[in-house]
Amino acid sequence: MDRTFKTSSRILITFILSLFLGNTHAQDDNQSKPGFLMGALGDSITTAVNANGVGIHKNFSWSTGKGTSTRNFQSHYKKIEEKKRIEVKAYNMAKGGARSKDLPKQAIKLAKKKVDYATILIGANNLCDWKTSNQQQLDQFEKDVRTSINTLLESNRNMKIFLAPVPDMYNLWWINRNNNKCTKMWDTFNICSSILSSSLTKGQREEFKQRWEDLNRTLERISYDYMKNIKFDLGISYTRFQRKHVSTVDCFHPSLEGQELISNKAWANGWFN
Numbered sequence: 385m386d387r388t389f390k391t392s393s394r395i396l397i398t399f400i401l402s403l404f405l406g407n408t409h410a411q412d413d414n415q416s417k418p419g420f421l422m423g424a425l426g427d428s429i430t431t432a433v434n435a436n437g438v439g440i441h442k443n444f445s446w447s448t449g450k451g452t453s454t455r456n457f458q459s460h461y462k463k464i465e466e467k468k469r470i471e472v473k474a475y476n477m478a479k480g481g482a483r484s485k486d487l488p489k490q491a492i493k494l495a496k497k498k499v500d501y502a503t504i505l506i507g508a509n510n511l512c513d514w515k516t517s518n519q520q521q522l523d524q525f526e527k528d529v530r531t532s533i534n535t536l537l538e539s540n541r542n543m544k545i546f547l548a549p550v551p552d553m554y555n556l557w558w559i560n561r562n563n564n565k566c567t568k569m570w571d572t573f574n575i576c577s578s579i580l581s582s583s584l585t586k587g588q589r590e591e592f593k594q595r596w597e598d599l600n601r602t603l604e605r606i607s608y609d610y611m612k613n614i615k616f617d618l619g620i621s622y623t624r625f626q627r628k629h630v631s632t633v634d635c636f637h638p639s640l641e642g643q644e645l646i647s648n649k650a651w652a653n654g655w656f657n
Contacts, residue, residue: 396612416594419470421499423477424448425490426506427550430478434633435643440480444640446647448474457640458505459647460546460654463635473569475499483509484528491532495539501655502543504529505646506552507599512576514595517537526602534605537613544655547607549600549621550585551646553579557638559627566635575636589635596621617653 388403424430424447430451432441441447444457451457465472479489480633484506489566494502501632510525536543557579560566570580578584600621607616638646651657 402610412449413446417637419473420449420464420468420501421475421497422464422501422503423473423475423494423497423499423542425487425502425504426478426496426548427509428478428480428637429508429646430476431480432638432643433480434631435640436636437467438633442476444643445476445478446650447475447478448507448645448648450474456532458644460501460651461479462645464649464656478505479511479534482506483513484525487528487532488535491535494567495535498539498626499536500540501542501545501618503546503548503562503650505548505550507603508553508576511550511553511596511599512578512593514578514592522598522602522604525557525599526606529606530601533614537610545610546601546650547616548615549603549616549618550596552621552623552625553595554589554596555625556580556630557589559625560630560635563635569635573634575634580636614656617650620649620653623649 403476424445426447428440430445430447432444432446433439435441435444442509444455444459446459448461449457449459450461456462461472461474462549462620471575475494477494479486479490481488487504487506506529507525508519514521531544542626553576567582569575569592570577577588604616604618607614623645625642625645629639629645631639631642632635
């Protein structure tokens, strides 16, 4: 009888301990989960190509960059972490060379993460390939962006999105138009020839400016239909780059200072101020 009682007692104690330990582990798991999830969609601007030398430097992305031990970088990731004082986990789905047609696939991947906040910066490569004004191309751009936004919001109806305007690449050409190193590089490697090629006329560059404005007006119109979830500020697109904001590697992508400029302008007009 005593042996049976002792055996039953051990089983009961073991069962109670397993429940307690299991709950403890569950609590630990919950505590280890980040308090805030964010993500980014876009192209090589958001992967920080050539921002700190040749190559991809996602640690210095204006959106999700974590910086390094020797460089305190002010991305949205870092700003959210500091403002909310919680652990943030970031997913950067951007890809170099991406155009709007690539955005829906990126959105599908990010939607699986059910993030709280997302940034979208797309359109530069569309413009670089856009040889002539074409309403069909503009309509497809709008469709791609709307599809991507809808995919994200289906995963989290409360998600906040910052939709960034396309940077002013006419201004990029202007500040380095007399820099022989840059003009030679643009021509040699055919970098965004629709605005940077030395063979373009003034009229062709003016046409590019019009397409750029049309693209950003399209983004602005899209944002009006999602005002609960999207912040957009057309004024950011008129931010004037200086030479220090442009990578010396290719005279095209943002430098570290350029990435931080984008981050600061977007933050000032975003969700967390």
